[in-house]
Amino acid sequence: MIDTTVTGGACPRCGTATVSPLHTVPWxxxxxxxxxxxxAERIGPLFGWRWLDRRVHDIGYRMTRRQFDRLLGRPLGATGAGAATIVTAAASGLLFLGVVALAVTGLWLLVAFPFPGPSLxxxxxLLALAVGLRPRFGRLDPHADVLRRDRTPELFALVDEVAQAVGAPAPDVVAVNDELNAYAATVGFRRRRVLCLGLPYWGSLAPQERVALLGHEFGHFVNGDPRRMLLTQPAFTTLGSAADLLRPAPSTAPGFIEMVGTALGWIIQYPLSRLLFALHAVLxxxxLRDIQRAEYLADEMSAKAAGTAAAxxxxxxxxxxxxxxxxxxxxARAGHGPQRWQAAVAESWAANADQLPRLRQLSAxxxxxxxxxxxxxGLRQLMLDGAKRHEPAxxxxxxxxxRIDTELAREYEAVRRTLAW
Structure with a gap:
C-alpha cells in the first residue's frame, strides 16, 4: 500500500499534528x-475566477455545516417538507402560470385577429417559447434494461421486502444499466416510480450493502425529495431552458445586415439570458438545501432496512x-463476473482501510x-452515528x-463486455 498521508506542523488551535492525505491543503x-x-487544485474551478470560486466554496461549506448541525439528532419521522421545498413549489407555480400565460396569449393572437396577419x-x-419552456417530467432511460418479475423473482422479492421495511411504495419499474451508480426516480406525467441499478455498482457490493442501497433509494419515495414532486418540476427546468433559448448563437453569415442582427442579439439577448441563468442558479x-436534507433522511431509511453498520x-x-x-x-477485462468483482473490491478496501478516517473528514x-x-x-456518516442505531430489518x-446474481447473469455478461471494451 502507498501511504500518501503527509503530516505537517502542529495545529495552532490544539497542538495536534496536521495531516494532508493525497497532498491536499493540511488540516x-x-x-x-x-x-x-x-x-483549488483538488476542488477545481466552478466559475473560473479564483476569488469567486473561493467565496462560493466558503458559503457552501458554512451552509452545509449549518444544515448538518440543525438536523443532527432529530427523529427519523421528521420527514415533512422544509421551507426550501415550500419556496421551490411556490416558484414552480409562478413559472408554470407564466408558461400558460405565454401559450394563452399566443392562441388569443391567432384567434382574435385576421389570419394571416401581422399578429403571427x-x-x-410566443407559442414556440411556451412549447420550449413546458414542464419536463422525465422519461425512462432508453439505455436501461427493464427487468420482468417472472424472470428475476428473487430480486423483485428483495425489492418488495425492503420497500415494506422502510414504508415506501414498491417501484413500478426495475431496470439495470452499465453505470457505477444507482438511482430512484419518478418519470412521466403519471409519475411512475423507477429503480435503476448500475450493475458494476450493485455487483461489487456485499449482500447487506445491497439492502442498504435499496433502502436509501426507496427512501427518496417518502422523504419529501423536491426532485420527485410534481409541483416542483418547473423550478428545475423553466428558467434554465429560457436562458438557453435566449442565448445568442454566433453568426457565420458574412453580410452586413447579419452582422448588425448578431450584434443586436448580443446586446439584448445576452444580458437577459445571463439574468435568467442567475435566477435559475439561485432557485x-x-x-438543493431540501434535497440535501432528503439525502440525510434516505440514509436513515437505509439504516432502518439494512442496519446502521451496513448503511x-x-x-x-x-x-x-x-x-x-x-x-x-x-x-471485467479478465473475464470475471460479480463474484470476483466483490472480492477484488474488498481486497482493495482492506489494503487502504487506514485512510478511511481522513477521507471521511476530507469529504466535508x-x-x-x-x-x-x-x-x-463524511457528514452523512456522522449523521448516522448521531441517530438511533438500527438492527437489520x-x-x-x-x-x-x-441467486439474484444468477438471475441477472445475462445482464451481467453484457455489462462485463461493455466494461472490457
Missing part, C-alpha cells in the same frame, strides 16, 4: 482546524468509488457545495444474493 484531524480551506409575428414566437441553490459501509463505498471502478474494470471540504445534491459523505444471505 487538523482532532479539531478540524483549516478543514474549510478552499483547495408575435403569436408564433436551484434554494431547492455506514455503503457510505464508505461512495468515498472509494474510483478504486471500485478500477477493480471492477480490471476484473471537497464535497461541500452550493450546487451539490448530496451532503458530504431485512437480511440478505450470501446464498440469496448469489
Amino acid at each position: 487538523c484531524p482532532a479539531c478540524e482546524w483549516n478543514l474549510e480551506a478552499y483547495d 409575428l408575435v403569436a408564433v414566437p 436551484v441553490c434554494v431547492a 455506514t459501509d455503503l457510505l464508505d463505498a461512495t468515498l472509494r468509488v474510483e478504486s471500485m471502478a478500477l477493480a471492477v474494470r480490471r476484473e 471540504r471537497e464535497e461541500a457545495s452550493l450546487f451539490s445534491s448530496h451532503p458530504p459523505t 431485512v437480511v440478505l444471505t450470501e446464498d440469496r444474493s448469489a
Whole structure:
C-alpha cells in the first residue's frame, strides 16, 4: 500500500499534528482546524475566477455545516417538507402560470385577429417559447434494461421486502444499466416510480450493502425529495431552458445586415439570458438545501432496512468509488463476473482501510457545495452515528444474493463486455 498521508506542523488551535492525505491543503484531524480551506487544485474551478470560486466554496461549506448541525439528532419521522421545498413549489407555480400565460396569449393572437396577419409575428414566437419552456417530467432511460418479475423473482422479492421495511411504495419499474451508480426516480406525467441499478455498482457490493442501497433509494419515495414532486418540476427546468433559448448563437453569415442582427442579439439577448441563468442558479441553490436534507433522511431509511453498520459501509463505498471502478474494470477485462468483482473490491478496501478516517473528514471540504445534491459523505456518516442505531430489518444471505446474481447473469455478461471494451 502507498501511504500518501503527509503530516505537517502542529495545529495552532490544539497542538495536534496536521495531516494532508493525497497532498491536499493540511488540516487538523482532532479539531478540524483549516478543514474549510478552499483547495483549488483538488476542488477545481466552478466559475473560473479564483476569488469567486473561493467565496462560493466558503458559503457552501458554512451552509452545509449549518444544515448538518440543525438536523443532527432529530427523529427519523421528521420527514415533512422544509421551507426550501415550500419556496421551490411556490416558484414552480409562478413559472408554470407564466408558461400558460405565454401559450394563452399566443392562441388569443391567432384567434382574435385576421389570419394571416401581422399578429403571427408575435403569436408564433410566443407559442414556440411556451412549447420550449413546458414542464419536463422525465422519461425512462432508453439505455436501461427493464427487468420482468417472472424472470428475476428473487430480486423483485428483495425489492418488495425492503420497500415494506422502510414504508415506501414498491417501484413500478426495475431496470439495470452499465453505470457505477444507482438511482430512484419518478418519470412521466403519471409519475411512475423507477429503480435503476448500475450493475458494476450493485455487483461489487456485499449482500447487506445491497439492502442498504435499496433502502436509501426507496427512501427518496417518502422523504419529501423536491426532485420527485410534481409541483416542483418547473423550478428545475423553466428558467434554465429560457436562458438557453435566449442565448445568442454566433453568426457565420458574412453580410452586413447579419452582422448588425448578431450584434443586436448580443446586446439584448445576452444580458437577459445571463439574468435568467442567475435566477435559475439561485432557485436551484434554494431547492438543493431540501434535497440535501432528503439525502440525510434516505440514509436513515437505509439504516432502518439494512442496519446502521451496513448503511455506514455503503457510505464508505461512495468515498472509494474510483478504486471500485478500477477493480471492477480490471476484473471485467479478465473475464470475471460479480463474484470476483466483490472480492477484488474488498481486497482493495482492506489494503487502504487506514485512510478511511481522513477521507471521511476530507469529504466535508471537497464535497461541500452550493450546487451539490448530496451532503458530504463524511457528514452523512456522522449523521448516522448521531441517530438511533438500527438492527437489520431485512437480511440478505450470501446464498440469496448469489441467486439474484444468477438471475441477472445475462445482464451481467453484457455489462462485463461493455466494461472490457
